[in-house]
Every structure is written in structure tokens, then in C-alpha cells.
Amino acid sequence: MNAIVILLIGVAVLVIGYITYGKWLANQWGIDEKQVTPAHVLQDGMDYVPAKAPVLLGHHFSSIAGAGPINGPIQAAVFGWVPVFLWVLVGGIFFGAAHDFGALFASIRNKGQSIGEVISSAMGLRAKRLFIIFSYLTLILVVAAFASIVANTFMATYDATGAVDIAASSANASTAMISILFIVVAIIFGIFVYRKNAPLLVASVIGVLAIIACMAIGLHWHPLYLSQPVWMIIVGVYITVASVTPVWILLQPRDYLSSFLLYGMMIVAVVGIFGAGLTGNANLEIPAFTGFVDSAAHGSGVSLGALFPALFITIACGAISGFHSLVGSGTTAKQLDNEKDARPIAYGGMLIECGLAVVSLCAVGYIWNSYVPGGITTPTAVFATGISEMCATLPILAGAKDVIYALLILAVSAFCLTSLDTATRLARYMFQEFWLKPGESMEDLTGIRSFLVKPLVATVITVVAGVALGMTGYAKIWPLFGAANQLLAALGLMAVATWLGKIGRNNKMFFIPMVFMLVVTISSLALTIKAKYLAWMAGDTWAALLVVLAVLLIVLACVLAVEGFRTLKGQKN
Amino acid sequence: MDFFKEKLLPAYRQSHDIMENYRIEDTYYDAYGFCNITNAKYVLVKKAELWRALNFEHVFFKTVDFLEAGDVDGFRKQLKEYIEPNLVRKGGKTMEKDHMSTHVDCIFLCEKGIMPDAAKAVKKARFFKDYMMSIRGFCDLRVVAVDLANGRVIGNSAARDLVKYYENLL
Numbered sequence: 075m076n077a078i079v080i081l082l083i084g085v086a087v088l089v090i091g092y093i094t095y096g097k098w099l100a101n102q103w104g105i106d107e108k109q110v111t112p113a114h115v116l117q118d119g120m121d122y123v124p125a126k127a128p129v130l131l132g133h134h135f136s137s138i139a140g141a142g143p144i145n146g147p148i149q150a151a152v153f154g155w156v157p158v159f160l161w162v163l164v165g166g167i168f169f170g171a172a173h174d175f176g177a178l179f180a181s182i183r184n185k186g187q188s189i190g191e192v193i194s195s196a197m198g199l200r201a202k203r204l205f206i207i208f209s210y211l212t213l214i215l216v217v218a219a220f221a222s223i224v225a226n227t228f229m230a231t232y233d234a235t236g237a238v239d240i241a242a243s244s245a246n247a248s249t250a251m252i253s254i255l256f257i258v259v260a261i262i263f264g265i266f267v268y269r270k271n272a273p274l275l276v277a278s279v280i281g282v283l284a285i286i287a288c289m290a291i292g293l294h295w296h297p298l299y300l301s302q303p304v305w306m307i308i309v310g311v312y313i314t315v316a317s318v319t320p321v322w323i324l325l326q327p328r329d330y331l332s333s334f335l336l337y338g339m340m341i342v343a344v345v346g347i348f349g350a351g352l353t354g355n356a357n358l359e360i361p362a363f364t365g366f367v368d369s370a371a372h373g374s375g376v377s378l379g380a381l382f383p384a385l386f387i388t389i390a391c392g393a394i395s396g397f398h399s400l401v402g403s404g405t406t407a408k409q410l411d412n413e414k415d416a417r418p419i420a421y422g423g424m425l426i427e428c429g430l431a432v433v434s435l436c437a438v439g440y441i442w443n444s445y446v447p448g449g450i451t452t453p454t455a456v457f458a459t460g461i462s463e464m465c466a467t468l469p470i471l472a473g474a475k476d477v478i479y480a481l482l483i484l485a486v487s488a489f490c491l492t493s494l495d496t497a498t499r500l501a502r503y504m505f506q507e508f509w510l511k512p513g514e515s516m517e518d519l520t521g522i523r524s525f526l527v528k529p530l531v532a533t534v535i536t537v538v539a540g541v542a543l544g545m546t547g548y549a550k551i552w553p554l555f556g557a558a559n560q561l562l563a564a565l566g567l568m569a570v571a572t573w574l575g576k577i578g579r580n581n582k583m584f585f586i587p588m589v590f591m592l593v594v595t596i597s598s599l600a601l602t603i604k605a606k607y608l609a610w611m612a613g614d615t616w617a618a619l620l621v622v623l624a625v626l627l628i629v630l631a632c633v634l635a636v637e638g639f640r641t642l643k644g645q646k647n
Numbered sequence: 648m649d650f651f652k653e654k655l656l657p658a659y660r661q662s663h664d665i666m667e668n669y670r671i672e673d674t675y676y677d678a679y680g681f682c683n684i685t686n687a688k689y690v691l692v693k694k695a696e697l698w699r700a701l702n703f704e705h706v707f708f709k710t711v712d713f714l715e716a717g718d719v720d721g722f723r724k725q726l727k728e729y730i731e732p733n734l735v736r737k738g739g740k741t742m743e744k745d746h747m748s749t750h751v752d753c754i755f756l757c758e759k760g761i762m763p764d765a766a767k768a769v770k771k772a773r774f775f776k777d778y779m780m781s782i783r784g785f786c787d788l789r790v791v792a793v794d795l796a797n798g799r800v801i802g803n804s805a806a807r808d809l810v811k812y813y814e815n816l817l
Contacts, residue, residue, distance in 0.1 A: 268748065269775075269785055271805050320782060321698040322747050499697040500690055507695075 075155065075358050077436040077464070078351035081344075084163060084432035088425045091167035096421045099172060100414075102580040103179050107414040112185050114411075127415040132333075135423045139336055141454070141489040142397075143431040145223060146389035148453040149552060151438045153381050154363035158435050161385055166428030169587040170395065171421045173563070176570040176584065178420040182410055183577060199512055201637040206508045208630040211623060212562055213501035215555035216397060217540025220490045220497070221313070222548035225305035226452045227487060228253070228298075238299045245455075247299050249483045252292030253491075256484060257312075257328065259284045264327030281331050289480040303545060310541035313491070314533050317498040329492055335485035342478060343433045345471075346464035350440070355467040358439035378553065379601060383594040387556035389431065396562020397497075437461050452548075454490070458482035501536045502529065546616045554620060554627075557598040561631045564591035568635060592635070599624045650795055651677065651710060651756055654816060663706060671729055674721075677756075680706035700747040701784075705734055708754045714761045714792050716768040722753045726774055726788060735786050746784040752809065755792040761801070765792070772803045793817070 150158050228250035230243040263281045266272040300308070316324055350356040368378040378384040390397070410416060434453075437460030438445060450456050462479040465471045471478065506516060506527040516527050525531060544551060571584035602624045609617035656678060659665060663680035670676070687699040707730075711718060735749050736742060742749070751774070755761075761769075774788035789806035793813055800817065802810040 269781070269787075271807060273807075320700070320745070320747065320784070322700060322784075323781060325698070496697065500695065503690075503695050503697070 075360075075362065075439075076351065077347045077356040077358055077440060080155065080159065080358070080436055080439075081347050081432060084159065085429060087163050088166065088428055091163070091171075092417075092422055092425055095167055096171070096175065096417050099175055099421070099583065100417050102583070103176070103574070104579065105179065105413045105416060107412050109413050111182055111410045111413060113409050116185060126411060127418060130409055130411075130415065131419045131423060134419050135426060138423060139427060139430065139489070140493045141220065141223070141486050142390055142395060142493075143427050144434045144457050144486055144489075145453040145552075146556075147431045147434040148438045148456050149549075150378070150385050150388040151360060151435060151442075152364065152368045152378055153366075153385055155358065155360050155435055155439050156362045157381060157385050158389065159432070161389055162428050162431045162435070165386070165389070166425055166431075168583075169563075169567070169591070170428070171424035172583060172587070173567050173570055174424045175417065175421040176574060176581075177566070178410070178416050179413075180570060180573045180577065180579075182413060182416065184573075198637070201634065203508065204630055204633055204637070206504050208558075208627065208634060209562070210501055210504040210508070211627060211630075212397065212555075212558040213497045213504065214536065214540045214543060215551060215558050215623075216497040217313070217494060217501065217537065218544035218546075219548050219551045219555040220494050221306060221309045221541055222544035222546075222551060223452055223454060224309050224487055224490045224494070225302050225544070226548060227454045227483065228300070228305045229302040230299040232301075240299065243299050244296070245479070247296035248292045248480060249487065250298050250300075250305070251296040252288050252480055252484050253487050254298075255288035255292055256285060256331070256488065257324070259288055260328035260331050261324055263331060264323055267327065268322050278330075278334075282334055285331065285335070285484075289477060289484065293476055293480055306541050306545055309494070310537045313494045313498050314530075314537045316491070316495045317502065317533055318529055325495060328488070332485070332488040332492060335481070335488055339482055339485040340430065340433070342465060342481065343430075343437070343461050345468075346461045346478075347433065347436055349468035349471070350464040353467045353469075356440075356464070358436065359442035360439035361442075379605070383598040383601070384553065386591075386594040387553065387560045387598045390556055390559050390563070396559045396564070396566055433461075437464075440464055454483055454486040457486060498533060498536055498540075501540075502532045505532045505536060543619070546620075550616075550620070553598065553602055554623060557595045557602065557624070558627050560591055560598075561595040561627060564588060564595060565631070565634060567591060568639060572639060592631075595631070596628060599628045603628075650793075650817075651708065655708070655754075655756075658816065659706065663704070669707070671725060674725060676707045677710050678706075678708040680704075680708070682706075699745040701743070701745050702747050703735070703749040704752060705730065705749070706752040706754060708756065710756045710758065712757070712759045714755050714757045714765040714769075716762070716764040718755065719753075719765060719768040719772055719790060722790070723772060723774060723788065726751055726753075731774075731776065731786060742778040742783040742786075744783070746778065748784050749786040750789055750805075751786065752789045752791065752806070754813075755790070757792055757794050758796065760796050761792050761794050766801055769801050770803055773805075 147158050147162065150161075228246055230246065231239045233239045259281065263277060263284070266280075267274060267277050319325070347356065366381045368381075368384065378388060410419070434457055437457045438453075440460040441450065441456065441463060444450055444459070445456055450459050458479045461482055462475045465478050466475040506529075509519065509523045509527050510516070516524075519527060526535075567584050567588040571581040571588055574581040574584075603621055606614075606617040606620040606624065610621060656665060656667075659680050663682040665678055665680045667678045668675065669679035682704040684702040684704075685699060686702070688697045689695050690697060707722070709718070709722075730751060732738065735751065755769075769790050769792045772788060772790040774786075776786045778784055778786070787805050789803065789809055791800060791802040791806050791809050791813055793800050798817055800810050800813040802813075
């Protein structure tokens with residue numbers, strides 16, 4: 075199968091979905107461009123400020139786009155390209171984008187209040203505590219999974235004698251060096267823009283040139299050859315520092331520069347696919363369908379199990395994702411200039427993510443014969459290798475393969491680090507919040523509780539838990555992370571459906587997605603419990619922890635589903 | 648037209664709290680304006696804040712006939728000895744948590760002109776203070792001199808954006 079055909083069909087289906095289903099949803103819910111949005115009614119120059127649709131789409135997409143639509147499809151490709159392709163398109167159009175659109179619409183018709191604010195105000199203490207535990211566990215899994223992916227991307231390879239294989243490790247070491255230099259550039263960029271008052275346009279051009287310089291330096295000088303556990307610790311230290319440091323020093327400049335990497339990555343990917351097509355080299359090696367059960371005969375060496383439910387929890391952000399909907403812009407509803415902007419921003423933004431997932435599928439499909447025997451292991455490396463090899467088929471880019479590889483892997487690593495930072499900050503908040511009784515603030519606490527809620531203490535606890543779990547390897551963590559993430563998505567669908575029902579809007583389009591996601595995730599967790607229990611009995615101690623986590627997640631999710639449904643059912647219009 | 652009262656103050660009033668005839672020790676300013684801008688990111692509920700950044704602006708307006716170098720130096724001295732410790736830091740050892748930046752702006756409205764040495768003093772005027780190695784942000788000085796007689800605006804390097812704003816306003 076040709077990559078261009080897959081990409082064009084994928085884009086066409088997504089566009090048709092946007093035009094038809096997206097429009098149908100807008101009609102069902104009564105999107106009205108004459109209705110004045112909260113950004114105008116409640117305009118206060120602070121939270122409620124109307125913003126132009128293209129700007130808001132840029133902010134919204136930057137906040138939701140990450141490494142998810144890259145990692146998930148690449149891992150799930152073990153079932154063949156057809157199942158992945160179908161789930162990305164169907165899930166994206168009918169599940170993920172519909173959820174994002176519904177949540178935004180419900181919010182703008184409720185004075186910009188998010189569903190979270192409504193539920194939180196009506197939730198009992200028990201439900202809140204359960205939600206905090208559930209979310210905290212999910213976020214620990216996010217930290218574990220993404221830290222593991224980053225560490226695996228940077229780690230050295232060792233030969234039979236235990237010595238570092240310099241030749242085999244060179245690409246990873248380059249990636250690590252470039253990423254470190256990128257962080258330094260981001261900090262310097264922040265200093266110039268915020269403290270030295272450098273004009274943003276000039277600073278941005280210099281920043282992009284500095285990124286190119288980082289790649290050039292990293293490709294030729296990369297002295298760090300470290301093992302996976304050492305990189306896990308370094309990543310842990312980094313995210314601890316990043317999540318307690320003021321945002322203007324690191325996070326904001328890093329994320330600003332990362333947005334150039336995001337758009338650069340997407341342009342390069344499209345150029346690569348079309349370029350390979352134009353030169354007659356776009357044939358994908360991946361089979362259309364490999365079977366209903368993953369035999370583990372591929373790079374990661376860990377079987378995903380049966381297609382149902384593995385496909386639907388492995389691919390999250392490219393179809394529907396709980397974490398993504400949790401941290402996707404909490405402010406879009408307060409800045410929407412006109413109701414008609416909701417469809418392109420919320421529905422369209424998610425479909426662009428689905429487009430990125432299709433690109434990832436093309437990347438893994440292109441180098442399938444290298445991926446399967448274990449020549450390339452991490453999803454980030456697979457993505458970068460696939461796209462850079464496609465680009466290299468164009469005569470004009472033939473000599474730039476290493477540079478393109480470096481750019482792509484830097485982009486994906488940067489996204490992973492952004493997700494890690496967000497997850498750590500949010501987990502820290504959840505951890506702190508757990509220790510507060512109703513009406514208490516952190517200043518009221520004494521004794522051990524006052525120690526535990528200190529920002530640095532809460533952060534270290536979170537990072538240590540995540541990194542320790544991540545040491546077992548991302549391939550073992552991803553199914554549990556995927557299940558927890560998609561449970562959150564199921565709860566999100568339930569919340570949107572119930573809320574739309576309360577305001578008298580058609581919500582039936584959410585019933586099947588909601589039930590499907592609940593069945594998929596509970597099935598996945600049940601299978602995980604069975605598999606890890608057997609591994610535990612066979613002597614794998616880590617498996618015991620995963621069993622406990624999986625059991626907790628199922629119980630919590632069921633309780634939350636019942637509590638959340640009762641809460642929203644009891645809400646008045 | 649009274650540029651200050653009819654154009655400038657109304658523009659600032661939209662975003663700043665304005666106090667006219669403001670006195671600091673023995674110095675009178677035609678007006679003092681204060682503005683605070685908070686940026687924050689939260690998840691689902693406002694309480695679940697991922698980060699917050701506080702930005703403040705203290706603006707001092709002074710009308711003079713001819714601007715002299717001593718006026719600029721006098722303000723810098725007052726900034727160091729009174730404004731920064733009392734208005735910016737509010738008597739504390741350092742700035743509050745989440746503080747990102749404080750700009751102290753001095754706007755000289757020169758009815759008849761700007762002396763050459765004053766123009767140099769304006770362009771060279773500099774004040775910068777880090778709080779806890781930038782972890783608690785920074786404070787800087789922006790000086791703008793508006794030559795109402797000749798329709799020109801000059802400022803120090805930190806005031807580049809302010810100069811453009813005043814040129815448009817004029």
C-alpha cells in the first residue's frame with residue numbers, strides 16, 4: 075500500500091467528517107453565531123477575553139498536540155495498518171473530536187464554566203477523594219510511560235562484553251545532546267525576551283537558528299553514553315526542576331520554541347510522504363492485517379495481546395484521550411469570540427491530531443521491515459527514522475537524512491518533556507489537594523501533612539513513584555497507562571453526555587462511544603490483572619504492583635462513573 | 648488639547664488604577680498609575696492551577712517645562728531608595744511567590760522641550776533588579792520623555808515598546 079494513498083484518504087475522510095458529522099453535531103446542539111459568547115458577556119480583561127479563531131486554534135492545538143498521536147499508532151501497528159487506520163478515523167470523528175466539541179459547546183452555554191467546575195462544585199467529598207486518587211494514579215502512569223520513552227530514546231547500547239557500543243549508540247547519544255542543548259537555548263531565549271526585552275520576532279528567528287545550531291553540534295559532538303536507568307534518573311531530576319521552576323525561566327520559552335518544532339515536524343512529515351510518493355518510493359512494507367492477537371514478534375518484544383481491547387487503549391491521543399481532554403485548554407470556552415468558531419477549534423483541532431496519527435502510521439509502515447526484527451525500538455526513533463528515510467528519497471534532501479532525523483526526534487522528545495511537566499504539576503496539585511479537609515487551605519496544615527504538601531516534597535514523591543514505575547520499561551507500562559487514560563476518556567464522555575442532556579440538547583451520539591470506551595478499558599484492565607497476576611506468581615515482583623494498580627483503577631472508575639452520573643443527573647439547568 | 652488630561656490619562660485609566668497629584672516624600676507627580684496582570688494555567692477547575700505569573704506596572708507621570716538630566720537622575724535615586732523597597736517589594740526582603748516582572752515607568756511630559764544632556768540621561772537610564780536569581784522575577788525601569796513642543800518621543804532601551812505606543816498616541 076502506498077503512503078500517499080493512506081494519507082490522502084485519511085485527510086479526505088477527516089475533512090468529510092468535519093464537514094458532515096461536525097456540522098450535524100453543530101446543528102443538533104444549536105450552535106448559533108448570533109448568540110453572544112461568555113467572552114463578550116463576561117468580558118473582564120482577565121479570563122474572559124475574546125480571541126480570534128486562528129489564534130485560539132493555535133493555542134488549543136499546541137496544548138493538546140504531543141507525543142501521544144505518535145507513540146500510540148506506532149505501537150499498535152503490530153496489528154497491521156488497517157485496524158490502526160480505521161480506529162484513528164472512526165475514533166477521531168465519532169469519539170474524540172465529538173467529545174472535545176461537546177465539552178466546549180456545553181461550557182460556552184454555561185457562562186464558560188468547564189464541566190470540571192460544575193462537577194467539582196456538586197461532588198461529595200468521597201467522590202472528590204476518589205477522583206483525586208484515580209487521576210493521581212493515571213498521572214503517575216503518564217510520568218512513567220513518557221519518562222521511559224525519553225530515557226529509551228537517549229540510552230546507550232551495550233555489546234556482549236557489557237561495554238558501550240559507540241557506533242550503535244551514536245544516534246541516541248546525538249539525540250540526548252541535542253535535547254540538552256535545546257533546553258539551554260530555551261532558557262537563554264527566555265532571558266533575552268523577558269529580561270532583555272528583545273523583540274519577539276528577532277528573538278524567534280535567532281531561536282530557530284539556535285535550534286539548528288544545536289542539531290549541528292549534537293550530531294558531531296555527543297559525549298554522553300549512559301544506560302536507561304541513569305537516563306531515567308536524569309529525566310526525573312529534570313522534570314522535578316522543571317515543574318517547580320517559574321514558568322518564564324524554562325517552561326514558557328521551551329514550549330514557545332517547541333511550537334516551531336511542531337509545525338516544522340508536520341511540514342517535514344508531509345514533504346517526506348509526498349516526496350517519497352513523487353519519486354515512486356512510498357510503498358509501505360507493513361501488512362494490512364497481521365491477526366487478532368499480537369505475537370510479540372516485533373521491536374518492543376512485549377505482546378499487546380488481543381486486538382480487542384489493545385488497539386483502542388494503545389491509540390489514545392490520535393483518536394480519543396482522557397488525559398488530552400483533561401489538559402486541553404481550560405480557557406478556550408472563556409475566549410471564544412463566536413459560537414461558530416467552536417467547530418473548527420475543538421472538533422477541527424482534534425481531527426488535526428488524527429492527521430498526525432495517520433502520518434505516524436505511514437512512518438512505521440515505511441520501515442516495517444527494520445522495526446519488526448528489533449532494529450529500531452522506541453516509537454520516537456521509529457517515527458523519526460521512517461519520515462527521514464522518506465524525505466531522503468527526494469534528491470534535494472538525500473544528504474539531509476541525519477539532520478531531519480535529529481529535528482524529528484528533538485520535536486517528539488520535546489513534546490514528551492512538555493507532557494511530563496504538565497503531568498507532574500497536575501499530579502503535584504492532586505497530591506496536595508488529597509491531604510486537605512473541606513474548608514482547609516495548605517497554610518492551615520500542621521505536622522506530617524504540612525510537610526507532604528510542600529511543593530518540592532509533593533513533586534519529588536510524584537517523580538520518584540513515576541520514575542520507579544517507568545524503570546520497568548514503557549512497553550509494560552503503556553497498556554496500563556492506556557487503560558487509565560481511556561477510562562478518563564470514558565468518564566469525560568459520560569460527563570459531556572449527561573451535561574448536554576441537562577441543558578436539553580441531543581446527547582445520544584455519546585452513548586455508543588461512552589459504553590464502548592468503558593467496555594474496552596475495563597476489559598483491558600481485567601486482562602492486565604490476569605496477565606500480571608500470572609507473572610507475579612511466576613516470580614515477577616513488579617507485576618504485583620501493576621496488579622494492584624489495575625485493580626484500583628477498575629474499582630475507582632466504576633465508583634466514579636456511578637457518582638459522576640448521579641451528580642450530573644441531579645444538576646439543575 | 649491638554650495631551651495629558653484628555654488623551655493620556657483616559658487611555659491609562661482603562662487598565663490602570665490612577666491617583667492624581669501623587670506625592671512621594673518631597674516630590675509631586677501629576678499622576679501615579681498601577682496595573683497588575685496575572686497569567687495562570689489551570690486544569691478543569693481554577694483551583695487546579697499548574698502555574699501562575701504575576702506582572703505589575705507602576706507608572707509615574709511628571710510634567711516639566713524643559714527636561715533636565717537632574718530630573719532623570721532624581722527619579723532613579725528615588726526609585727532605588729523609596730519606590731522599589733516600598734511600592735515594589737512592599738517592605739519585604741524579596742518579591743512574592745509567582746512574581747514574574749515589575750516595570751517602573753517614568754513618563755516625563757515636556758511642555759517646551761528636552762535638554763541635550765537630559766536626552767542622553769534618558770537613553771542611558773538603567774535600573775534592573777533580580778529577585779532570588781530570577782526565581783522571584785525582576786524589576787526594571789522604563790523612562791520615556793515626550794517632547795510635546797516638537798512632537799518627538801525618546802526612551803531608554805527597556806522602553807522600546809512604550810516609545811512606539813507614545814508615538815502612536817501623539
